[in-house]
Amino acid sequence: xxxxxxxxxxxxxxxxxxxxxxxxxxxxxxxxxxxxxxxxxxxxxxxxxxxxxxxxxxxxxxxxxxxxxxxxxxxxxxxxxxxxxxxxxxxxxxxxxxxxxxxxxxxxxxxxxxxxxxxxxxxxxxxxxxxxxxxxxxxxxxxxxxxxxxxxxxxxxxxxxxxxxxxxxxxxxxxxxxxxxxxxxxxxxxxxxxxxxxxxxxxxxxxxxxxxxxxxxxxxxxxxxxxxxxxxxxxxxxxxxxxxxxxxxxxxxxxxxxxxxxxxxxxxxxxxxxxxxxxxxxxxxxxxxxxxxxxxxxxxxxxxxxxxxxxxxxxxxxxxxxxxxxxxxxxxxxxxxxxxxxxxxxxxxxxxxxxxx
Numbered sequence: 001x002x003x004x005x006x007x008x009x010x011x012x013x014x015x016x017x018x019x020x021x022x023x024x025x026x027x028x029x030x031x032x033x034x035x036x037x038x039x040x041x042x043x044x045x046x047x048x049x050x051x052x053x054x055x056x057x058x059x060x061x062x063x064x065x066x067x068x069x070x071x072x073x074x075x076x077x078x079x080x081x082x083x084x085x086x087x088x089x090x091x092x093x094x095x096x097x098x099x100x101x102x103x104x105x106x107x108x109x110x111x112x113x114x115x116x117x118x119x120x121x122x123x124x125x126x127x128x129x130x131x132x133x134x135x136x137x138x139x140x141x142x143x144x145x146x147x148x149x150x151x152x153x154x155x156x157x158x159x160x161x162x163x164x165x166x167x168x169x170x171x172x173x174x175x176x177x178x179x180x181x182x183x184x185x186x187x188x189x190x191x192x193x194x195x196x197x198x199x200x201x202x203x204x205x206x207x208x209x210x211x212x213x214x215x216x217x218x219x220x221x222x223x224x225x226x227x228x229x230x231x232x233x234x235x236x237x238x239x240x241x242x243x244x245x246x247x248x249x250x251x252x253x254x255x256x257x258x259x260x261x262x263x264x265x266x267x268x269x270x271x272x273x274x275x276x277x278x279x280x281x282x283x284x285x286x287x288x289x290x291x292x293x294x295x296x297x298x299x300x301x302x303x304x305x306x307x308x309x310x311x312x313x314x315x316x317x318x319x320x321x322x323x324x325x326x327x328x329x330x331x332x333x334x335x336x337x338x339x340x341x342x343x344x345x346x347x348x349x350x351x352x353x354x355x356x357x
Contacts, residue, residue: 020051023109026067029102029116033058042066047172048078052119064119065101071111074172079103079115081168085242085265086117091150092143092239096135097260120259122250126284127258129292132249135258136241137296140270143239147267150239155179160237161267162186168264170243171324173197175264183235183269184225187316188217194319201326209332212339216315220342224309228269228300235300237267244273246284270297271306275313311342 020039027036030053038054051067070078083103090099098117106112143150147160154165163179163186176193180186195213199205205213228235241248242264252259277289290310299306315338322331 022053023112023114024107025104026053026106026114026116029104030055030065031057031063034063037062047075053116066098066117066119068115068117069106070113074169074174076105076113077167077174078169078172079113081166081264082115082262083117084164084166085168085263086115086261088150088239088265089139089241089260089263092146093135093139095255095257095259096139097263121253122259123253125251126246127249127251129289132258133289133292134296136244136260136273137270137293140238140240140273140297143267144236144270147237147239151237151267162237164266168242168266170264170320173320173323175242175266177266182229183237184221184229186266186268187225187272188221191217191221191316191319194316194323197323198319198332201323202329202332205332209336212336215343216339220312220339224305224312224342227302227305233301235269238270240266240268240270240273242266242273245276269300271300271309272313275310275317278307278310278314308342311338315339315342 020041022036022039030036034055034057036053036055038052040052042050042052044050047070049069051069053065053067055063055065057063068079068082070076080103083100086097086100089097098120101116101118103115104113106114151161155161155163157179159181161179161181162183164177167174167177169175173194176189178189180189195205227233241260243262244260248262249258249260251257274290274293277285277293278287300309315335318331318335318338322328322335325331
């Protein structure tokens with residue numbers, strides 16, 4: 001098999017028997033003097049294909065790499081975004097994500113693009129809750145300290161900002177990562193992008209949904225996000241994984257340490273990465289995971305808004321999933337049901353009950 005895209009989506013790695021030809025552009029990313037001893041397809045998603053490359057280094061040591069391949073201009077942006085996300089995570093905490101090696105375009109086919117990273121043998125279970133939440137909170141806390149230095153490589157403003165220096169993709173969907181001065185502004189632009197993509201995928205939004213969207217931007221978002229950035233309060237931009245759910249986490253079988261992958265990073269509010277850790281959710285992370293995390297990184301002030309902020313953040317995930325799966329109405333319904341629970345009396349009402357803020 002010479003083309004990874006002959007692999008059907010969601011096929012199990014053990015079902016792929018044939019060898020994969022390694023493109024010259026990928027070979028150039030491997031360590032000098034190494035010898036490829038084996039290549040094999042390692043699964044697929046709806047928009048990417050994977051392979052494992054085993055090499056013998058110049059000193060005789062065995063090492064393996066994980067290759068992701070995508071097609072077209074969007075695929076090129078996906079591979080760049082995932083490379084830069086992995087690079088950023090490894091700059092903050094070196095053993096929480098596979099190390100990036102390189103990215104680029106196949107020499108043999110300019111429509112195929114790749115991201116190469118270190119290979120890790122992982123188990124198929126959700127990682128240990130205590131170890132995982134400790135490592136995630138450590139990434140958030142340390143990245144907040146490193147934000148200005150890491151941002152300066154790409155963005156020279158003298159103040160903390162929210163965004164990222166390249167487009168990253170949640171699945172195949174491009175996120176709006178343009179830099180903003182406030183978390184509220186960044187969240188708004190990202191949510192608007194997902195609403196556009198969702199309507200493109202699912203068709204015109206029903207009246208029930210449209211009736212919720214206006215007040216969502218006019219009242220709910222200012223009410224829940226603005227208090228964190230007023231009255232002398234500030235949100236420290238943290239490096240956010242961006243697609244944190246149990247399917248993008250595992251445990252390294254060699255080190256027994258939690259590991260994350262498939263990141264679509266940006267600088268944002270740390271609580272955004274907790275949005276799947278809640279009740280009434282289809283995710284395996286639950287409220288116990290929230291509590292474990294918050295022991296290391298307490299909720300932002302006003303802390304009494306934490307649950308509502310968490311519900312607000314999951315709205316973007318429901319839109320994202322609706323945009324990814326055209327024809328499936330359940331994610332639109334989840335968005336509508338969750339949004340209905342989020343209608344307080346707006347930011348002005350909060351000011352009335354919190355004088356002096």
